[in-house]
Amino acid sequence: MDGPGGASGIPIDAYELSLTLTTDEDIAQLNQTYRQLDQPTDVLSFAALEADFPLTAELLATEPLYLGDIIVSLDTAQRQAETAGHSLARETLWLTAHGFCICWGGITPMRPA
Numbered sequence: 001m002d003g004p005g006g007a008s009g010i011p012i013d014a015y016e017l018s019l020t021l022t023t024d025e026d027i028a029q030l031n032q033t034y035r036q037l038d039q040p041t042d043v044l045s046f047a048a049l050e051a052d053f054p055l056t057a058e059l060l061a062t063e064p065l066y067l068g069d070i071i072v073s074l075d076t077a078q079r080q081a082e083t084a085g086h087s088l089a090r091e092t093l094w095l096t097a098h099g100f101c102i103c104w105g106g107i108t109p110m111r112p113a
Helices: 024-035 057-062 072-086 090-105
Strands: 017-023 042-046 067-075
Touching: 017 090, 024 042, 024 067, 024 072, 024 090, 042 090, 067 072, 072 090
Parallel strands: 017 067
Antiparallel strands: 042 067
């Protein structure tokens, strides 16, 4: 039996995703383009594995598995952090984790009360 990186089609234990920290203006443009919503949002996530792209055993054995793209608006994150009474770093981490869950498989965490 082949282990990670072998010919069995198991990923090489390496994953990739992109993280972009941006402004309300930039994320609003993306939100309009991809969701037809003419407004900023806190985070957008685009899961690469939702695409109908063949993942061959050879590709999985030699390249990191690309999970997708996460875009966070620091403007919105700052407002949300102030409303919640915590730091921008904490809010940005929360939004990034939320985006990661979408890229990983569509599971979204519940925000603590």
